[in-house]
Amino acid sequence: MLLEMERITKSYGSVIANKGIDFNLKAGEVHAVVGENGAGKTTLMRILYGMEQATSGTIKLNGREARFADPKDAIGSGIGMVHQHFMLFPDFTVAENIVIGREPGAVRFDRKAAIEQVEALSKTYGIRVDPRAKVGDCPLGVQQRVEILKVLHQGAEIIILDEPTGVLTPLEVGELLEAIKKLAGMGKSFILITHKLNEVMSVADRITVLRDGEATGTLNASDTNVEELSRLMVGRELAPSTKKPANPKANVLDLRDLSLAGNGPEPALSEINLTVREGEIVGVAGISGNGQSELIQSIAGLMKPDSGTISLLGKDVTGSGARALRDAGLAHIPEDRYIWGASKAATVAETGIMGHQNRLGRYGMLRGKAMKTLVSDWVKRFSIKAGSLDNKTQNLSGGNLQKLIVARELAQNTPFLIAAEPTRGVDIGAMETIHEELLKRRAEGGAILLVSSELSEILKLSDRIVVMYEGSIAGELRVDEASEDKLSLLMAGGGVRHA
CATH class of the missing domain: 3.40.50.300 (P-loop containing nucleotide triphosphate hydrolases)
Incomplete structure (x- = not known):
């Protein structure tokens, strides 16, 4: 097993965000984590990425216990995370944001090389950006692409995607899901946090459901469907909404x-x-x-x-x-x-x-x-x-x-x-x-x-x-x-x- 999280518990005073959660990830696998808002999904992944420290529990990489004091430790161990809310420098260009921490140039920053690297990444993964654009001037959809390319540039073996398609168009979502499948086939491993169950079913190998901070089960995607996942997440049947014909006036x-x-x-x-x-x-x-x-x-x-x-x-x-x-x-x-x-x-x-x-x-x-x-x-x-x-x-x-x-x-x-x-x-x-x-x-x-x-x-x-x-x-x-x-x-x- 590539990654094992065992009995992970995280409490904030009297509030328990994660309660003894077990989670594992195989090499070349896409493992989705789903659940209602506040179920503990992002907290669990922030612990894995070194942004939070577990109150108790252990993390193992390739069978060896690992501790991440901060995201730098996690990145150094081959773990990258694309966050739901952007963590970019608005005054930097797209290229500067993507290569930050791994800037090309022996003595001074080689801007031309950075642009070339980003253009190559963009072409390889089908995620279009303008390397020269200032991030603060880019719309939300482009900023999300920059976040994804930044993690890919870091060369992570385990990539955590926290709601990565929230601001993407259907075409861009399709391109991203194809890129995930392609990378998984090359041995990269993904943890996908999303509320979009159709995306989960189209790309995930396994799915873990969280409710109220606990893992209620892990299913093979081939053995479940959107309706069952919905029931497991919310604990009830979802009634289809009905829309009566409009009667517009003034x-x-x-x-x-x-x-x-x-x-x-x-x-x-x-x-x-x-x-x-x-x-x-x-x-x-x-x-x-x-x-x-x-x-x-x-x-x-x-x-x-x-x-x-x-x-x-x-x-x-x-x-x-x-x-x-x-x-x-x-x-x-x-x-x-x-x-x-x-x-x-x-x-x-x-x-x-x-x-x-x-x-x-x-x-x-x-x-x-x-x-x-x-x-x-x-x-x-x-x-x-x-x-x-x-x-x-x-x-x-x-x-x-x-x-x-x-x-x-x-x-x-x-x-x-x-x-x-x-x-x-x-x-x-x-x-x-x-x-x-x-x-x-x-x-x-x-x-x-x-x-x-x-x-x-x-x-x-x-x-x-x-x-x-x-x-x-x-x-x-x-x-x-x-x-x-x-x-x-x-x-x-x-x-x-x-x-």
């Missing part, structure tokens, strides 16, 4: 010729015309970096468009700030929960009312009891594993923080909601809950703009779908005429269709 959001300059010669947004009406969900699909982020931020008051108009409930709100737009009837589930949706240093209760704190305060002072009562209700409703409401947000798992932000924004009952990547990083049970809540909001007359990199989510929830390509709307389809193939073609710039 326009709530109306964009006219909205344009915004980009960092380069091409505009970030070019003459966007879009409406969202009462009682409908309009989905926005597109490969990351084609203007979706700028569209969201322009509507939410985080960017000021150069031309065009934004109307909300018949009122011109073009150029208004985020607070004014929230007061006018907008709620916003942001695409990046840490940059736009929370503060790691804040408490769970404080994060639960961020952006809406003026409704619970007077003269700059928050009403603490009312705040905690409100957030406590959301925690129960969305099954958020938060411990005390006084815990720091940074101690929540990514999925539980996502559920808290979704609960916060839905609870405002605003006429208009931007839902950007609403289920990113959440487990299948939480995804079911969030989808049902969005459909409930639609049925109550809410207008929702859904931006998602998951085409299955776009197709499941949307009534109309627009596709963005190079800052423009490449086409619009009714959901009854849309398919993943049609949307993928539009996402690649292959034609224009109108509803």
Whole structure:
């Protein structure tokens, strides 16, 4: 056995994240670890990577006990990890981020050699990047590719992938899964943490299920299916969601010729015309970096468009700030929960009312009891594993923080909601809950703009779908005429269709 983790336990005070977990990995194997948010998956892998120290238990590599004081020790032992949340230097180029720690050049950094190395990696694994681009200017999908290439450059024999496809397009996901299979055939070993069970079934050899910090079993992928894994993860049957036909009414959001300059010669947004009406969900699909982020931020008051108009409930709100737009009837589930949706240093209760704190305060002072009562209700409703409401947000798992932000924004009952990547990083049970809540909001007359990199989510929830390509709307389809193939073609710039 290449790797053995025996009786791993990790506790944070009275909270036990891992309880006596046994896990092993064979050479050339893809072993998936699945479970609900807060089940202990990432904690277990952070222990393996030297980012956390187990309270008790042992790790063996090739039959010999190993101890990793930090990630440097793990890397030195042939273990690499691609994290769910990016660990990149935004002011460095793509090439500099990938080769860091193994920079070419005997005396000084050889930039040309670094670029050539990255170009070779990119070609070998089919993961496209521009080595010369500044990471801070790259969209989320490209940053994820940089993380993956960085670990591959380190030459790890065991590669931990923590939700690696969360920001990738279907085409990019397929390329990554093929690269994993190819590398596994060459003897590399993978530990795959993901909520996407279809991906697990397509690439994994074995699957370990965690629940409440314990390993409930390990199955051969050939002996199970998505339905059984779902039951094992959440402990119940998942009911299929039902979506009644839309009954859209008056326009709530109306964009006219909205344009915004980009960092380069091409505009970030070019003459966007879009409406969202009462009682409908309009989905926005597109490969990351084609203007979706700028569209969201322009509507939410985080960017000021150069031309065009934004109307909300018949009122011109073009150029208004985020607070004014929230007061006018907008709620916003942001695409990046840490940059736009929370503060790691804040408490769970404080994060639960961020952006809406003026409704619970007077003269700059928050009403603490009312705040905690409100957030406590959301925690129960969305099954958020938060411990005390006084815990720091940074101690929540990514999925539980996502559920808290979704609960916060839905609870405002605003006429208009931007839902950007609403289920990113959440487990299948939480995804079911969030989808049902969005459909409930639609049925109550809410207008929702859904931006998602998951085409299955776009197709499941949307009534109309627009596709963005190079800052423009490449086409619009009714959901009854849309398919993943049609949307993928539009996402690649292959034609224009109108509803």
